Amino acid sequence: MPKVTIIGGGWAGCAAAVGAVKAGAKVTILERTDMLLGTGLVGGIMRNNGRFTATEEMIAMGGGDLFEICDNTSRHKNINFPGHNHVNLYDIAEIHGAVFSHLHKLGVEIIFEARIEKVTMDDKTILSVQDQKERIFTGDVYIDTTGTAGPINNCNKYGNGCAMCVLRCPSFGGRLSLGALVGVSEMVGIKPDGSIGAMSGSCKLLKESLSIEIQQLLTREGVAIIAIPEELAENHLDIKACQQYALPDFKDNIILLDTGHAKLMAPYFNLERLRKIPGLENARYEDPYTGGIGNSMRFFNMSPRDNYLQVEGINNLFCAGEKAGLLVGHTEAIVTGVLAGNNSVRFALNKPMIQLPTELAIGDAIAYVKEAMNTQDGMSKKYTFSGSAYFDRMRELGLYMTNVLDIHSKVESLGFKNIFNQNITDNA
Ligand SMILES: Cc1cc2nc3c(=O)[nH]c(=O)nc-3n(C[C@H](O)[C@H](O)[C@H](O)COP(=O)(O)OP(=O)(O)OC[C@H]3O[C@@H](n4cnc5c(N)ncnc54)[C@H](O)[C@@H]3O)c2cc1C
Secondary structure (H helix, E strand, C coil): CCEEEEECCEHHHHHHHHHHHHCCCEEEEECCCCCCEHHHHHCCEECCCCHHHHHHHHHHCCCCHHHHHHHHCEEEEEEEECCEEEEEEECCCCHHHHHHHHHHHHCCEEECCCCEEEEEEECCEEEEEEECCCCEEECCEEEECCCCCCCHHHHHHHCCCCCCCCCCHHHHCCCCCHHHHCCCCCECCECCCCCECEECCCEEECHHHCCHHHHHHHHHHCEEEEECCHHHCCCCHHHECCHHHCCHHHHHEEEEEECCCEEECCCCCCHHHHCCCCCCCCCCEEECCCCCCCCCEECCCECCECCCCEECCCCCEEECHHHHCCECCHHHHHHHHHHHHHHHHHHHCCCCCCCCCCCCHHHHHHHHHHHHCCCHHHHCCCEECCEHHHHHHHHHCCCCCCCHHHHHHHHHHCCCCCHHHCCCCCCC
């Protein structure tokens, strides 16, 4: 049975575990902190715009376990907010336990407080990795899902300083890229003005700190849109990692989404000014704690990779999620994670790996982003099924579909139905 070792337990790492364990591997996730899901702990937006199509494609391919968990833990389903349709919002309190239990049931070993700091190599092959407690972990193949956020020196240098976000670098040590540890020449995203990195685009307010009227509206509708008096407006659209929300509506209004907390769709907003807006007089930040000043910086240390998601230059290393390019979002992390997990097992078994066809939104996005990252202009954009440049492309190419039966038939006609739900080892 091949042994797959995953570094980083965000959405991409959890999905890679699903992909690898279903293909028949023994899987271990090594996670730096004491929780799974990484930045997904403070996310929640699913199925908006083209993410609906990608989600259903992955469900049809048999790797949709985590999407089904997100659907089952959604506080709101099929809602709309400016520029975004048919949105589900998962409950940030329920999601961790639901994912943890599912991985446990599948037999995935999860080791917390394991920050990988050292790697032993034999030429271009990884032999083992070591954490801060000097524990050594081996594997036939490794998957780097360490994300691209922080650590503090990047937030200090390229952002507004540490905003005390959910990644909790001071407590667990900052993100450390496996690719960088093994000498891969990694890439950095830029903003349209050429400066480095991008700031995370949303914060969480304690729901109970908002007026009763706003709380009730959020609970009932899932969305609250509150006009910002002109003298209080702040414009941070250009620095946002999530360009799908860089629309004027998000500058002119406070847009709140109910994920359990009130998800404020702005990278940061001065607290004193925020509290001058009617209904927000007592508002306080839950993530990042210093959401009045800044937010985490992301899109550092992306790996060069092929469309199988194998990292170029290292024999037994794959990547997924934000590591795999300028792909923003939980959906994007999950679909690349499942593919990397499955291909890592194929690689270990010396079987042909899977490249998803460009007739599918997932296959097209993986191939398109790789190409786009070869140009300076391409490096200044972010790609997501849910908006901006890549969603435009989906619509132009007819890849955006919302009829579930049509999406599943398309996957079947391409020969990919349930491809990620098959044990491919000889023990099958
Ligand atoms: C505030 C915020 C809100 C967001 N909201 C949404 C949303 O609503 N919907 C949406 O689709 N997207 C949202 N996103 C984007 C989305 O969360 C990410 O694009 C996606 O989840 C990235 O997943 P990932 O697994 O690649 O990386 P991450 O989530 O960054 O996970 C990486 C994991 O690796 C671990 N790690 C790092 N280094 C090491 C190491 N050396 N050893 C062991 N472990 C390590 C980290 O602790 C972390 O758990 C949001 C992002 C942020 C920051």
